[in-house]
Amino acid sequence: MPTVLSIAGSDPSGGAGIQGDIKTIFAEGCYGMGAVTGLTVQNTLGVYDVMPVPTDFLYRQIDETLSDIRPDAIKIGMIVSTEQIDVIVGLIKRYGLENVIVDPVIAPTSGVEFANDEVMKCMIEKLFPLSTLVTPNLPEAKRICEIIENFNLQVEGKWQMQSQTQSQVQTQSQSQTQIKRKAANLSMPELACFIGQNCGCSVLIKGGHAEGDDATDYLWTASDDDRIGCITEFKDERVETTSSHGTGCALSSSIAANMAKGHMLEAAIYRGKEYVTTALKSDMRIGTGNGSVNHGALARQ
Ligand SMILES: Nc1ncnc2c1ncn2[C@@H]1O[C@H](COP(=O)(O)OP(=O)(O)OP(=O)(O)O)[C@@H](O)[C@H]1O
Numbered sequence: 001m002p003t004v005l006s007i008a009g010s011d012p013s014g015g016a017g018i019q020g021d022i023k024t025i026f027a028e029g030c031y032g033m034g035a036v037t038g039l040t041v042q043n044t045l046g047v048y049d050v051m052p053v054p055t056d057f058l059y060r061q062i063d064e065t066l067s068d069i070r071p072d073a074i075k076i077g078m079i080v081s082t083e084q085i086d087v088i089v090g091l092i093k094r095y096g097l098e099n100v101i102v103d104p105v106i107a108p109t110s111g112v113e114f115a116n117d118e119v120m121k122c123m124i125e126k127l128f129p130l131s132t133l134v135t136p137n138l139p140e141a142k143r144i145c146e147i148i149e150n151f152n153l154q155v156e157g158k159w160q161m162q163s164q165t166q167s168q169v170q171t172q173s174q175s176q177t178q179i180k181r182k183a184a185n186l187s188m189p190e191l192a193c194f195i196g197q198n199c200g201c202s203v204l205i206k207g208g209h210a211e212g213d214d215a216t217d218y219l220w221t222a223s224d225d226d227r228i229g230c231i232t233e234f235k236d237e238r239v240e241t242t243s244s245h246g247t248g249c250a251l252s253s254s255i256a257a258n259m260a261k262g263h264m265l266e267a268a269i270y271r272g273k274e275y276v277t278t279a280l281k282s283d284m285r286i287g288t289g290n291g292s293v294n295h296g297a298l299a300r301q
């Protein structure tokens with residue numbers, strides 16, 4: 001059975017974080033594992049508090065799991081300190097892990113902040129370049145671009161190596177200076193391109209917080225020679241529901257699970273989107289606030 005490790009925070013109300021991830025991974029027919037970065041106090045009405053797990057304990061959770069069971073993909077959600085990032089980055093490198101999906105949860109829709117600018121800067125510099133895919137929502141993508149601009153970050157790595165050999169990419173690279181100047185007003189595809197070029201990873205900007213009748217996500221591809229530097233649109237209907245808590249966690253976990261099953265990145269995103277739309281359409285209505293998506297609405301092998 002394909003195996004997926006989620007490294008994320010605990011959401012005791014069950015819709016997001018490690019609880020939502022493992023439900024999603026199970027529904028996708030994979031074996032789910034979870035290493036907890038922090039405990040939260042939250043329900044369907046908001047996030048009230050966060051308590052980080054000590055760094056050495058996070059290290060031991062992941063290390064002992066990896067030394068026993070090798071994951072075919074990993075999903076990384078809430079990270080609350082630069083020390084936690086160093087631990088995760090060190091272990092990804094030591095075990096040579098592949099199919100690394102990072103959902104950079106900066107601040108939940110309602111409630112306290114998970115990651116400050118210092119943590120985000122560290123994530124951008126150290127974790128993003130090791131990632132197969134980074135999946136910010138629209139406000140997160142704008143904040144990441146501002147941090148890249150404000151700290152003048154440009155991460156050395158695989159992107160720079162690839163851009164020397166790809167003429168299509170060189171053309172986009174030349175327009176980077178122009179993109180940098182107007183980062184605050186970038187469109188969703190431009191945001192994806194800006195982050196991807198600066199961090200050397202594929203980037204999916206999620207459209208749940210955008211306006212419009214459709215929920216459209218945009219992928220900028222850093223790997224896969226044929227598609228490098230290309231933008232791909234993933235469009236689906238916008239579902240009217242008050243049960244949308246955990247969509248971001250469900251999407252990234254579903255993508256990780258589908259990559260663990262052997263799907264290529266674009267196919268895995270397509271299937272992830274299908275999973276989330278079905279989970280939203282179920283309109284489960286648990287709790288008194290913004291209830292959880294129905295993780296069991298689509299189950300497949
Ligand atoms: N009302 C909706 N109808 C259909 N799809 C949606 C809706 N809201 C979000 N999505 C989809 O859900 C996925 C997650 O997007 P979103 O922008 O909500 O991420 P997020 O903010 O990280 O999620 P969360 O609210 O769990 O933090 C995307 O594929 C997005 O297009």
Ligand SMILES: Cc1ncc(COP(=O)(O)O)c(N)n1
Nearest residue numbers: 009010011016017108109246
């Ligand atoms: C532990 C944890 N991780 C991620 C989220 C996603 O945030 P939201 O769905 O509220 O925007 C969350 N609420 N809790």
